[in-house]
Amino acid sequence: MCGIVGLTGSVGERIGLVLRRCLERLEYRGYDSAGVAVVNGGVITVRKGRGKISEVDARVNFTGLNGVSGIGHTRWATHGKPSDENAHPHTDCSGTVAVVHNGIISNYRELREQLEARGHRFTSDTDTEVIAHLFEDYVKAGLTALEALREVVSRLRGTYAIALLYAGEPDKVFFARNVSPLIIGLGNGFNFLASDIPAFLEYTNRVITLHDGEYGFITPGSVYVERGGEPVDVKARVRVVNWSPELASKEGYPHFMLKEIHEQPRALRDTWAGLDTDQLSKLSDLLLKARRVFITGSGTSYHAGLVFDHLLSGLMGLDTHAFNSSEYKRYVKLAGDGDVMVAVSQSGETIDTLMAVRVFRRLGVRVIAVSNIVDSTIPRESDYQLYTRAGPEVGVAATKTFTAQLMVLNALAATAALGGGVLGKDEYGLIMGELEHLPDLVNLTITSVEAKARHIASRLASKASAYYLSRGLGLPIAMEGALKLKEVAYIHAEAYPAGESKHGPIALVEGGFPVLFIATDDEYVDALEGNVMEMNARGALTIGVIPAKHQPRFGKLLSEVIQTPNASPGALTILQSIPLQLLAYYTAVLRGHDPDKPRNLAKTVTVE
Amino acid sequence: MGVVVAPDNGELSALSSGAKPMVSLLGKPLLRHYMDGLRAIGASRFIVASNVSISLSDAEVIDYGGDYWATLVKVSEIVPRGSTVVASSMDIYVPREAYETLMNVHLSMGHDVTVLVAAVEDTSGGFRVNTSSDGKVLSLVRGGGPGYLHLGLTAIEQDALVKLAGGAELGSLRVGVAHWGGWFTRVNTPWSLLEIVRNTLANLTSSSISTRARISPRASMEGPVIIDDDAVLDHNCTIRGPVYVGRGVYVGTGALIRNHAAIEEGAIIGANAEVTESLIEPRVTIGRGAFIGASLIGHGVVVEPGVVTLTTTMGRKIGAIVGEGARVGANSVLKPGSLVKRGEHVAPLTHYG
Numbered sequence: 001m002c003g004i005v006g007l008t009g010s011v012g013e014r015i016g017l018v019l020r021r022c023l024e025r026l027e028y029r030g031y032d033s034a035g036v037a038v039v040n041g042g043v044i045t046v047r048k049g050r051g052k053i054s055e056v057d058a059r060v061n062f063t064g065l066n067g068v069s070g071i072g073h074t075r076w077a078t079h080g081k082p083s084d085e086n087a088h089p090h091t092d093c094s095g096t097v098a099v100v101h102n103g104i105i106s107n108y109r110e111l112r113e114q115l116e117a118r119g120h121r122f123t124s125d126t127d128t129e130v131i132a133h134l135f136e137d138y139v140k141a142g143l144t145a146l147e148a149l150r151e152v153v154s155r156l157r158g159t160y161a162i163a164l165l166y167a168g169e170p171d172k173v174f175f176a177r178n179v180s181p182l183i184i185g186l187g188n189g190f191n192f193l194a195s196d197i198p199a200f201l202e203y204t205n206r207v208i209t210l211h212d213g214e215y216g217f218i219t220p221g222s223v224y225v226e227r228g229g230e231p232v233d234v235k236a237r238v239r240v241v242n243w244s245p246e247l248a249s250k251e252g253y254p255h256f257m258l259k260e261i262h263e264q265p266r267a268l269r270d271t272w273a274g275l276d277t278d279q280l281s282k283l284s285d286l287l288l289k290a291r292r293v294f295i296t297g298s299g300t301s302y303h304a305g306l307v308f309d310h311l312l313s314g315l316m317g318l319d320t321h322a323f324n325s326s327e328y329k330r331y332v333k334l335a336g337d338g339d340v341m342v343a344v345s346q347s348g349e350t351i352d353t354l355m356a357v358r359v360f361r362r363l364g365v366r367v368i369a370v371s372n373i374v375d376s377t378i379p380r381e382s383d384y385q386l387y388t389r390a391g392p393e394v395g396v397a398a399t400k401t402f403t404a405q406l407m408v409l410n411a412l413a414a415t416a417a418l419g420g421g422v423l424g425k426d427e428y429g430l431i432m433g434e435l436e437h438l439p440d441l442v443n444l445t446i447t448s449v450e451a452k453a454r455h456i457a458s459r460l461a462s463k464a465s466a467y468y469l470s471r472g473l474g475l476p477i478a479m480e481g482a483l484k485l486k487e488v489a490y491i492h493a494e495a496y497p498a499g500e501s502k503h504g505p506i507a508l509v510e511g512g513f514p515v516l517f518i519a520t521d522d523e524y525v526d527a528l529e530g531n532v533m534e535m536n537a538r539g540a541l542t543i544g545v546i547p548a549k550h551q552p553r554f555g556k557l558l559s560e561v562i563q564t565p566n567a568s569p570g571a572l573t574i575l576q577s578i579p580l581q582l583l584a585y586y587t588a589v590l591r592g593h594d595p596d597k598p599r600n601l602a603k604t605v606t607v608e
Numbered sequence: 609m610g611v612v613v614a615p616d617n618g619e620l621s622a623l624s625s626g627a628k629p630m631v632s633l634l635g636k637p638l639l640r641h642y643m644d645g646l647r648a649i650g651a652s653r654f655i656v657a658s659n660v661s662i663s664l665s666d667a668e669v670i671d672y673g674g675d676y677w678a679t680l681v682k683v684s685e686i687v688p689r690g691s692t693v694v695a696s697s698m699d700i701y702v703p704r705e706a707y708e709t710l711m712n713v714h715l716s717m718g719h720d721v722t723v724l725v726a727a728v729e730d731t732s733g734g735f736r737v738n739t740s741s742d743g744k745v746l747s748l749v750r751g752g753g754p755g756y757l758h759l760g761l762t763a764i765e766q767d768a769l770v771k772l773a774g775g776a777e778l779g780s781l782r783v784g785v786a787h788w789g790g791w792f793t794r795v796n797t798p799w800s801l802l803e804i805v806r807n808t809l810a811n812l813t814s815s816s817i818s819t820r821a822r823i824s825p826r827a828s829m830e831g832p833v834i835i836d837d838d839a840v841l842d843h844n845c846t847i848r849g850p851v852y853v854g855r856g857v858y859v860g861t862g863a864l865i866r867n868h869a870a871i872e873e874g875a876i877i878g879a880n881a882e883v884t885e886s887l888i889e890p891r892v893t894i895g896r897g898a899f900i901g902a903s904l905i906g907h908g909v910v911v912e913p914g915v916v917t918l919t920t921t922m923g924r925k926i927g928a929i930v931g932e933g934a935r936v937g938a939n940s941v942l943k944p945g946s947l948v949k950r951g952e953h954v955a956p957l958t959h960y961g
Contacts, residue, residue, distance in 0.1 A: 181716055181717060181718065183715070183716060196716055197712070197715065197716055207715060209715050209716065209717075209718040210718060211718050212718070235690070236688075236689060236690020236691065237690060239650065239692060239715055240650045241650070241711075241715065242648070242649070242650055250709075250712075251712070251713060251716060251717070253709070253786075253787050253789070254705070254709060254787070254788065254789045254790055255789065258787060258789050259787075262787065447739065447755070447756070448754070450727030450756075451727040451728045451729045451754040451755060451756075452729060452754060453727075454726075454727050454728070454729075455729045585789070586789065589789050589790065
């Protein structure tokens, strides 16, 4: 996901400044690099770089640019790491074409080879650059800009929203849309293009939404749209937006948190597609040969690490130590050559995890980073990188990045289990096949549990405390569920191994005290049944997250049941996370809190 | 183009002979809340489809088509080419922000049709969204069981509406789903109105007091409250928010109007009476010293002095419903769940219900 803007004409301010403002409104769509291009006197000037919009602007000064027309981009890396070269806009060989793009050109390799064979020279690793060269190729062959665009669109496969500047026609911004959103904003003497309405809402609220397959251009005074070579009349499609821009960026969900919960099937599909089996085997060899494996992270990432810890030590017998990254000092004396550390950090910038990585590497430990942000500090300072591809997460409470971490770590654990002989080839194939199809199951889970979670939230909303209990692999999921409830609903929640109840915690339980049980599908499940009964005996409000196959034994025992589809133990951790996220979300909303902005919390913690 | 699908199936008939769309709620007819929601997202022309006679200066009134989708099909013949139709059903009430949520998805994603949904445990009585495994909307089916309930709010492009009217399946169009996580109320009993009042007032964050209200310097108000034009708050009355006091309402000496009460236009609240969690329709008289809790008092009702409603909690608090034009005699007691029929006279000192 990236954000694009285009502007032609004058809004009464310097174009570079306007483009920067528009891009800042799209920063939720990506923020690893940014750039703008403007055309002035038949010359295109491109300024771009790696970093947040404000950082890049400070370095290359795009607010200083002036011109007739311009385009801008804020990037979330998919093809090629974040770097100055890979930042958009991209240009052709002659510098007369500049293009920004959101989406994925699926046939870009093939196009790139053809273009390179024809003498085009590429300067980036992105799929986007082929668009600029392809356009150049057609213009050089004598086509007009619009004809060239028509041909380009017919050659591209995949998803895209494109804005393109051509020095030969400086008052135009060309565009094309397929699947990725693209909106035209109509002004008086100027027109905008953007991925999302809030980008230009400060300047105009008259919009035209483009449909798939449409392309054309805007000039300061007109809009021309075509589809399949036929002009499209868009006059009747002009709409006036008179609601708040803040809502618009959530794509229609009331909060980013709910949007990101619902995005999980896509996030997991992209994460799976980004996994490289060769790399997984290489890393699993590393783990298998390691003297011991340290696993670290903070908050939600630590919980993902605990699942991995259980898979490696509990199922495979590796010598693992999982710890909160802020507590790394305790393990320093254990660490040395031959050890491996797995450092999990969504942002790749978490300061405690970074400190642990630095210290352990200095001691000779080789580090595998798991992060959602390509080339962020922790992956950069680590020996190996594994990326989740969940897309930018705006809600402070981690949701889709957590399940994406679980997917990556499950895949790595399964590969290690194959290498270590714990799993046979067939079993390994089954587990990987299950992970591959998990996005569909996640979608089914969201659909089937959301109503129930909303209902249970109404019972939870008036409570002051809750326990989250489980055993084995379910324990990290219980911890994560409790964390979610704490951070967004502000209800005190505590997770502990269910067997600990009678050693203290049960003293707090009285009539109506909510106790959530996360039932795994393994040897721990029998014992958990007993734990449910002991809570029932004290009148607790018992709520269970239960895989379908255990419904018969738990269904009647519990006050409320959330049933998830069946899955193998590792994959089940992903499915069981979902109702707990929804439960926290709806409880927060019912209590009148904004789950996107939990008090006292920041998305990325960069102070110790 | 805004369309309000406004059938009156008699759910609220006790409260007003003016039919469901015209029941007064927080200062305006229920129908106006739907029209204002649509207006907030840009609708400037309105169609109201109803099975009861209503006359509106700013909307075209057509016959209800038998159900929601049949009504939309009827509308397809009269909406202008190229317009977006946003339809809202009076069977469900959603707050203003939900309209914005719907419109935002619809516009930014470029869908043909966008439906607003919420996850509920029981979708019966409404339409449930039937999706494929990859999340594509295939159809809207009669509700039943848990799932995503259609909240009666749909944005649809005119050309897509014509296709639907021509018999096209919903699944053949580009259909988007907007998810609503906030509150909504199914309007299927008079109690639904109390729920709307409660939720709307609960979200009130600041007071607004008309400069045309006449307020005794000895009246006390604790916010948030809305005091409308020409309301009169007499000495020593207490208004403890969140509360709505409508146009021309009189609140007598020593009366207490407290949480989640809505007093509609021209009602009179007698000295030392107490009203809480209730909807008092226009032109009602509540006699001195009466207590009205968790109740609905229909248009023009006279509640004589000393009447007490009793409440019980059955999932929600239940008091009494007093039908339009009824009269409740002095010092009567209305037991929980009492329904005083329209025009009925309850003798003084009755234990009713």
